[in-house]
Amino acid sequence: METKSIVLLFIMTAFLTACAGNSKKTVQMAAKPIMKKHHSVVSQYPMSLPPPVVESRMRTVEDVVNNFGPYATGQLKPYFRKAGVAYPPREVTFIALKQEKKLEVWARDGGEFRFIRDYDVKAASGVTGPKLWQGDKQVPEGVYRIVGLNPNSNYHLSMKLNYPNEFDWFHAQREGRFDPGSDIFIHGNSVSAGCLAMGDEAIEELFVLTAQVGEENVKVIIAPRDPRLLPLDPEGYGLPSWTPELYRMIAAEMEGFSDAVKVSNNRPFYPASSPLR
Structure with a gap:
């Protein structure tokens, strides 16, 4: 019984470790484009200023x-x-x-x-x-x-x-x-x-x-x-x-x-x- 319990515990630990690894990988992949977009915005416009509003042509x-x-x-x-x-x-x-x-x-x-x-x-x-x-x-x-x-x-x-x-x-x-x-x-x-x-x-x-x-x-x-x-x-x-x-x-x-x-x-x-x- 003890041997069975040890084997079962080993299998469950391996399963949980695999899930955690997949979860981490999924979060990184999902976060990557978001972070990239965020840095793109910050690099163009200071945090204290909103992005410029595109207006219609000014009259002459x-x-x-x-x-x-x-x-x-x-x-x-x-x-x-x-x-x-x-x-x-x-x-x-x-x-x-x-x-x-x-x-x-x-x-x-x-x-x-x-x-x-x-x-x-x-x-x-x-x-x-x-x-x-x-x-x-x-x-x-x-x-x-x-x-x-x-x-x-x-x-x-x-x-x-x-x-x-x-x-x-x-x-x-x-x-x-x-x-x-x-x-x-x-x-x-x-x-x-x-x-x-x-x-x-x-x-x-x-x-x-x-x-x-x-x-x-x-x-x-x-x-x-x-x-x-x-x-x-x-x-x-x-x-x-x-x-x-x-x-x-x-x-x-x-x-x-x-x-x-x-x-x-x-x-x-x-x-x-x-x-x-």
Whole structure:
């Protein structure tokens, strides 16, 4: 009996050892492709970042002109025709008036600039005075150029200004302000943190016009209010010491844009005490 028991125990031990070996082999084979796939993912993307999402093709400026151009051009051409300016013109100037919350479009095709039309500014944060710091939510004041068209803006469409320009940088460095801010746009939607928000319909027209004229042929003047109706006051509370120089420059730039058109169109005038919203 003892011999039989020993033989039986030996057979059972061998059987169990064989099962354990097969089980281990099965787990390794099953785990191998999983581990390989896992390491492949880790080797391409850091553990702290998710794999990139494949998005549809981003639209281009040409796409915007093709999509919105016919309608925008149809909206603009009657104004150009009435002003006696060819479309598209050779040069365009946008005049943004912070207090009046208006953006005027002036254009010429060889002669003097003529008034084309204006748009309501839906939002322009801040108060009277130039932009000084990143995060102060001030709309800048001065003479600028458009240096980029963004057809994929979070605010529908946007046009980037060259703020800070040489004037802004000069005074910022003299005062030790090494972060005067950046990324100032004219864009769609109706919210602002230092930009000019024009609403989606208006920005479509302005974007298409700028694309057709060429960024290099578009100037942007941003004034605290209309100096053609009342001289700018550089002595306001909290304004920097170089504000008189800035306001003289803005007023001089606007001398070529007659206020006779404004009077003939019976545009409302907002007094100097009117706050920005």
